[in-house]
Amino acid sequence: MSKDDPKPSRVTALSKDEHRQLLTHHMSKLRGKAAEVEELKAPLKEAQDEFTALINEAKADLGKGYTRKYMLTLLEDSTSRLRNLLEEENRRARDREALGLPVFGVQADLFGDGVAAMPDEARDEVHYEAEGYMRGRAGLLDVIPEGTPPRFHQSVQRGYEKGQQATQEDFLAGQELRQKRSTPDADAEPVNLNADEPDEQEIVDDKIRKLKRSGFMNTGADADQPAAA
Structure with missing residues (x-):
């Protein structure tokens, strides 16, 4: 029996009053604990928002590729044992080579x-x-x-x-x-932090061009013209 399985009932049959009393008893305890959980959620949410802000700062400073997933992986690596990291890097290098993927060095040479x-x-x-x-x-x-x-x-x-x-x-x-x-540099050109992202107007214009090429936008006009003899 796993820890998540319900424990066997200690009472095989309950009267209506007994059921009400037990339900009231458990619901009262659950409400109290639920209130504690809700009270703790506020600082947790605040900490999560601050953590996300720090991730976004890192992404802005370090550039493309420093995603939340990648930064979390680095955090996890920083808490691992060195020997475990070396074994994992060696295993990854071996497996990447076996799959024909590029291998950028093996951590055995770390020292x-x-x-x-x-x-x-x-x-x-x-x-x-x-x-x-x-x-x-x-x-x-x-x-x-x-x-x-x-x-x-x-x-x-x-x-x-x-x-x-x-x-x-x-x-x-x-x-x-x-x-x-x-610190702003008066002589420097402004940096576009969204340079890698397409402009919204460009997206709209591109969709219009695709519709024109497909002939969709000419369908109504063509329908009103008489067929060529």
């Missing part, structure tokens, strides 16, 4: 050309420092990742500090860049 030739201990140290660096870039290091051998805890922490510093520097630089780009 540089010389890592594969390192002794196991040194290579593991590089790996765990990279794990910490990735988490520092994402601001995620509440605890040392589960399964990390104690001798590599310092490597993870060292990588995290490097990643955190790089993230802080990039964040401040990005903030400065956004401010600079938002």
Whole structure:
């Protein structure tokens, strides 16, 4: 029996009064909880709207291709274990090659050309420092990742500090860049943010041209003309 299946009834038969009493009891509890849910929806909706606004800001700054789906994928990747990401990228590269799709490199080379030739201990140290660096870039290091051998805890922490510093520097630089780009340049040509989207009038004109070519717009006029002898 799954957790979603209803539990067996403890009462095989209910009188009319018992049914009313039990229904009233459950409905009262449900109404109270429903009110709590509705009360919590307001800040959730506000947070979702703010999140959407941030996604739109990123799309405006980064350009075409940075869709909500893609940005959410990056967010999900930033919370994954490095080893899992490496395995996924290797698997994707292998499968893309098998399907005849372009392969843009394999993540096994992430740590540089010389890592594969390192002794196991040194290579593991590089790996765990990279794990910490990735988490520092994402601001995620509440605890040392589960399964990390104690001798590599310092490597993870060292990588995290490097990643955190790089993230802080990039964040401040990005903030400065956004401010600079938002400052109007009197000599610059205005930028059309909708350059990739067709103009509404162009869409209408194109549809009219297609109708003319199809002969649809001449149907009424042709019907009033006598057939050629």
